[in-house]
Amino acid sequence: xxxxxxxxxxxxxxxxxxxxxxxxxxxxxxxxxxxxxxxxxxxxxxxxxxxxxxxxxxxxxxxxxxxxxxxxxxxxxxxxxxxxxxxxxxxxxxxxxxxxxxxxxxxxxxxxxxxxxxxxxxxxxxxxxxxxxxxxxxxxxxxxxxxxxxxxxxxxxxxxxxxxxxxxxxxxxxxxxxxxxxxxxxxxxxxxxxxxxxxxxxxxxxxxxxxxxxxxxxxxxxxxxxxxxxxxxxxxxxxxxxxxxxxxxxxxxxxxxxxxxxxxxxxxxxxxxxxxxxxxxxxxxxxxxxxxxxxxxxxxxxxxxxxxxxxxxxxxxxxxxxxxxxxxxxxxxxxxxxxxxxxxxxxxxxxxxxxxxxxxxx
Numbered sequence: 001x002x003x004x005x006x007x008x009x010x011x012x013x014x015x016x017x018x019x020x021x022x023x024x025x026x027x028x029x030x031x032x033x034x035x036x037x038x039x040x041x042x043x044x045x046x047x048x049x050x051x052x053x054x055x056x057x058x059x060x061x062x063x064x065x066x067x068x069x070x071x072x073x074x075x076x077x078x079x080x081x082x083x084x085x086x087x088x089x090x091x092x093x094x095x096x097x098x099x100x101x102x103x104x105x106x107x108x109x110x111x112x113x114x115x116x117x118x119x120x121x122x123x124x125x126x127x128x129x130x131x132x133x134x135x136x137x138x139x140x141x142x143x144x145x146x147x148x149x150x151x152x153x154x155x156x157x158x159x160x161x162x163x164x165x166x167x168x169x170x171x172x173x174x175x176x177x178x179x180x181x182x183x184x185x186x187x188x189x190x191x192x193x194x195x196x197x198x199x200x201x202x203x204x205x206x207x208x209x210x211x212x213x214x215x216x217x218x219x220x221x222x223x224x225x226x227x228x229x230x231x232x233x234x235x236x237x238x239x240x241x242x243x244x245x246x247x248x249x250x251x252x253x254x255x256x257x258x259x260x261x262x263x264x265x266x267x268x269x270x271x272x273x274x275x276x277x278x279x280x281x282x283x284x285x286x287x288x289x290x291x292x293x294x295x296x297x298x299x300x301x302x303x304x305x306x307x308x309x310x311x312x313x314x315x316x317x318x319x320x321x322x323x324x325x326x327x328x329x330x331x332x333x334x335x336x337x338x339x340x341x342x343x344x345x346x347x348x349x350x351x352x353x354x355x356x357x358x359x360x361x362x
Contacts, residue, residue: 005029031359040309040317040356043302048331053095053129054182060242061120063095064127065183068108069191075202084202089194089212090116092124093186095131099239100186100219102212104205131170133180173338176351189219217248302328302336302352309356310341310348320356321345 009025018024029035053063070088088108092101101124103116121127172179193215203211220243223236240247302325309320323343328336337352 038317040311040320040358042311042354042356043352045301045335045337045352046333048335048337049333051095056096058096059125060097060099060239061092061094061101061124061127063129064131065093065095065180065186066130066132067091067180067183067187068105069187072104072194072198072208073202074205074208076204078204082202087205087208089187089190090120091183091186091190092120093183094239095129095182097239097242098182098186098224099243100190100216102190102216104208104212127167129168129170131172131180131183133172133177173349173351175354176338178353179351186219190215193218221247302339302355302357304328307358308341309358310343310350311354311356323348325355 005022005025005028008029009021012018012021012025068088068090071086072089073084074087075082075084086107088105090103090105090113092103093099101120103119105112105116177184190212194211197211197215217240220239223238225237235247238247304325304327306325308323308325309317310323312320321343323341325339326342326347327340329338329340330336338349339352339355340347340349341355
């Protein structure tokens, strides 16, 4: 137990006169491990660059983020006396266009997630990369998909080509929702509309599916960039433009089938329209992603064998687990934002925002 630097230096000078005593007292107080436990601060590394899948044009849902929302209580039938059961919402969001696909599921098991993933692939196409949090249902699905794609026999060349391209899963570290901010925001938007439309009513599963489809159309009609003040700009760029060529909630355009346009000219017009959407995506939406509101300086670097505390919001600081960093996972810029920490309960993987370094003991 010790006092502050000035009080500590005053007490020592009653008996001794240490050289550079003020610096020595400050260093001693600063390196006190017990004090650091009371005021432990997590590491705040520099904000990382956007992943390549978010800044390179590609097919919709080629890179997809997945998260769950719920529970939602659904009725077995209409009218009174209906039995209520739980349902959940699987949210799929495209990393490039921010398009959203909503799938209702009955539980949080791996089997239900795999069936929801099959329905999603049948409608939107097979993604190459899937990002999600570290939920047990997603981890189990990853293991089953690996066995499925590696062991399934095919009967023709097309099926063999389809199954040879595995889906790569990327899992965020535990207790780090900011690693999946895109799909976390999609969950928030879906719940926002669902709560206000359904309110306290208990829908049947068919009614829930219909409602989620309408919410999906609304979310895919949101402008990707702020609206301009130009009165002639009446058609903002939305995720729907990359899915069906227009916003889901706009009035269909006039039919031009009566005009005599050859196929090549029609193809060129469609191709020019597609390139126009990507040009607007690059000019209006992509530039907004370069903004950084926090984590602009790299104040502390993680090192292996460093003694740390694992931050837990449900416990007081004195009860946070003590551990030692065993492995770092640096990003593309060389800065480590995830680390493996060995604790008394084993090795856990945590984000830098949950790791509080302790002073080195000399």
